[in-house]
Amino acid sequence: MDAHSELMKSYPWSGTTPNQQTYNLPDTGGYDGQNLVFRETGTPPVPGAEPHDWAAVVGSTLRPVDHQLGPNFRGPQDPAVICPATGPDPGRCDDTVIGKGTGGQLHYVVRVPAGGTTVWFAVAGSDRGLAAARSARDTALTDPAGLLAAKVAYRRQLNDRTDVSLPGDPLLQASVAWSKQNLGDSVQEARDLRVRLTNQGTQYPPPAGTVPQARWIGAGFPDYPWLFATDGEYTAFAAVAAGQFTAIENHLRALRDVSLVANGDTGKVVHEVVPDGSVYFGVNADPGNTDETAKFPSAVALVWRWTGDNAFRDELYPFAVKNLRYIYATLDRDGDGWPEGLGNVERPGMGQEKLDNAVYTIRGLTDLADMAASRGDTATQAWASSRAVNLESRFEAAWWFGPTADQYADSLSDPGDVKVFQRHWIGLTPVEAELVQPGQPARPLAATDHANLAVSKREEPCYTGTFGLYHTGTGATTAPTGNPGPTCDSAVSTVPSERSIFTLGTSIMAVSEATLGRAQVRRYTTDNARVQLDPSVWEVPGDMPEISPSPDFGANIDKLFTERSMGLQAWGTYGILWPVVHFELGVAPDLGRGAVEVVPQIPDGQSSVAGRDIRLGTGSVDVAATRTPTRLTTRVTRHLSAALTIGAVLPAGRTCTGVILNGAPVPCTVVPTARGQEVRVAAGDAWTVQLVVSMA
Structure with a gap:
């Protein structure tokens, strides 16, 4: 059996300062009579780096008869293709020059009796030294069959919850089952997170503090299974529909805990956190983060409504209040009520005030008022409710772009709140976002006539392709690249289209169709279900991907491994589980x-x-x-x-x-x-x- 190590911290990365080529230390290999033993010890030559002792062991319930050590031992990948740290990659990459691992081989003699036998192998590691790695290995091999049985039992429990029967749509029924497992696959845990403010990867300061333990729903695999606010706040809807309450409660706690260390009592929610605690973006000095800060109170309210867990509400409520107070203390400089700062669309040419931020702020205020009322916090209830009512009363006039597009503006440009229309997917958020108020049916923020116009237009080929909704639709534009597709309106944009189909965007479209009771919802649930389950389309069987095959992106499976998007992206399950459970x-x-x-x-x-x-x-x-x-x-x-x-x-x-x-x-x-x-x-x-x- 071959094994090749790469003991490496999850941060820094290849393109940050410092980078992993400098930070990563060489691994050493050894043999202890039973296992291959890999170590990385020392202090990286980087200011602010701490000494570490990382270890991994690879072995079996059998005792090897022989072993070898050396720099390779990658199995069928030997001889390995080693790629540069930057620049174009060849068609195959087995490692890069950043990698400083080593290898080994274990030889076994296996006698197979009549009826067969089972040989268990284990790979175990620790950032606390060799003794901890060996302890983890012993735990795994003491009763591996029992551990596997417990895991299977847990996954069957996930399967048994939200057990749907959709005889008229068996593909969607299967997607519900697999989406529940996708969420189960995505749960991560880290301990002793050292919250380091990296300023978008440009610095490596001492930690601002620590978080003893965090569990969360990882955003995407294989590249970024870490803690995201935006992702988790969309995935929350899928999680409650699947009955996976503990996972999303822990996710929201982790966001709060890291945010409090990184940003103090401001109320700002961090955007992106690596498992070691490094915050790539979302600290007080970073611009925006409006989207995830506005959505946090709504995620708390959602979980509270589905669980009835008043203790959870009370635990997260003070932070939720600070979220919206932060927005109006910091992100509304012109005082018009529409928050400034970054939202979900990270593209140039947008105005200071983004549509999705405005939508989710209104919903956040509405949800905060609801929680405040349930707690008897009349001051917060009055503040949040009055702001929500005021913004909603002005929303259509401020944001509806008009008959040239039959869409909402993507942003407003200051001064003067000039409407900017660019055909981004966030144009659907006024329809997707429901306002929930006690004693009333839930309803979208968008006015009914505008909601139906907007959704109908998005069904046309300038916005929708074979596998779902484009990130940015086609049409007339002054962008130098021109318009590569059909035109469905008479508006003129200033940015190019982007015919990449994210499963989140298709989810937003599916939910928007469902909020209006429109039959076309099946078109979009089918799109996401196909890229998850159709053998002619999938990349990872049963996994909801990040980006579907689309004109401007291509198919993920055809790309170099280093250029692929995520094979599993949790937030795409939003467009499956929520339309079925909440609407159907x-x-x-x-x-x-x-x-x-x-x-x-x-x-x-x-x-x-x-x-x-x-x-x-x-x-x-x-x-x-x-x-x-x-x-x-x-x-x-x-x-x-x-x-x-x-x-x-x-x-x-x-x-x-x-x-x-x-x-x-x-x-x-x-x-x-x-x-x-x-x-x-x-x-x-x-x-x-x-x-x-x-x-x-």
Whole structure:
């Protein structure tokens, strides 16, 4: 068996100051009679670097009969192709000049009895020295079958939660199952994080402080499985829909803990944190970070509504208050209420005030007001609510670009709040972002007419390709590269299109379609499901990728390994799990107030949807909905104590002619919502409730 080491810290990187070529020390190889032993010890020749003692051991339950040590031993990759640290790469790279590992080989004689035998191998390491690495190896090999069985049992538990049946869309049903596992795959943990403010990789100062332990949902594999705020705040919707509450609660705690060390009490949320604690971007001195700071209160409120965990709400609430206070103390210099700073689109030519920041700030204020009310914090409730109401009342006039585009402006340029239209994907955020207020159906921020115009336009070929939504649509532009695609409007942009399809953008489109009850949602859930599950498209079978095959990006699997995007990107699961659980099954909890709504919407052309063990708090609900030409039936079984509102969304153009609840007629109460006309009924106390809606 060959093994080749590379004991290397997760930061610095090849392009930072200092870089990894300077920081990385040579590994040494050895043999202890049972295992290959690799060490890296010493202090890198970099100001601010600490001494370290890193170790890894490779071995088996068998004792080797022989061994070899040497600089190679990469298995079939010998002889290795060593690539330069910078510049173009050849078609194959087995290592770079940054790598300073070494290798070894273990020889075994294996006697195989009748019926076979199992030989276990282990690779174990530690940043605390050789004894800790050996201890980890012993733990792994003491009962490896038991550890594997425990992991399989846990993954089966993840599979059993949010167990959906979508007979009219088996691809989407399979994607739900795999997306739950993608989230499970993505959970990471680090200890003794040394929070170092790297100023976007230009410095390596002493740590500002430490965080003893952090767990989070890693953003992307293989390159950046670390802690991101933006990613996690989108992934939160997928996590609660999957019932993976602990993972997202820990993620939000980790963001708070690192932010408090990096930024003190300002309330600013860090953007990007490497597992060793290095903060690449998102400290007080960095511009913006408006998006993740505005979204943090909404992520806390989301988790609170799905779990009913008041202790979690109370733990994160003070930081959530500081988030929005920070925005208005620091990021609204002209005092117009629209925050300045960076948002999700990291592209040139945008105005100071970004659409997504404005949208998520309004939602954040609304959610903060809701949590404040639940805690009796009337001062914060009044402050947040009044700001949210004021901004919402001015939103359409300030941001709707008009009939030349049938879209929202991507940004506003100061002075004068001049509308800037560039066709970026964030134009959908006013539709994607729901405002949740007690006693009212959730609704998108966007006005209904503008919402439908915006989403309809995005379905056209200037915005949508084979596998989903383009990052930046095509059309008339003054950019030197011109317009490479169709034109769907009469507006003129100043930036080039970008026909790269991110699974997040397609998720935003799927959720936007779902908030409006539009049948085209299936087009976009299918797009994400295909790049995850279609053998003719996937890169990693079953994994939701970062970027789908698209005109300006190509296919990930055809690129050099060093040029690929992520094979697994957690936030793409948002566009699968949330449309199914929240919109098709219609599950909308408010467990902080002891209530839950279940109002399914069965897609056109389908006759049934169902979900078992939809986790809510410490319990769950089972939902089954069926549709015939004249009848809608919703059946809900509660496995928790919560006031239930049960209902169904009427198909477009249909009217309610009668309602029966558990065999007894009840009034036909119809509530207009963004999804359409919803029949809603208080379900009473029965644990299992069936609602039958007759329609004409």
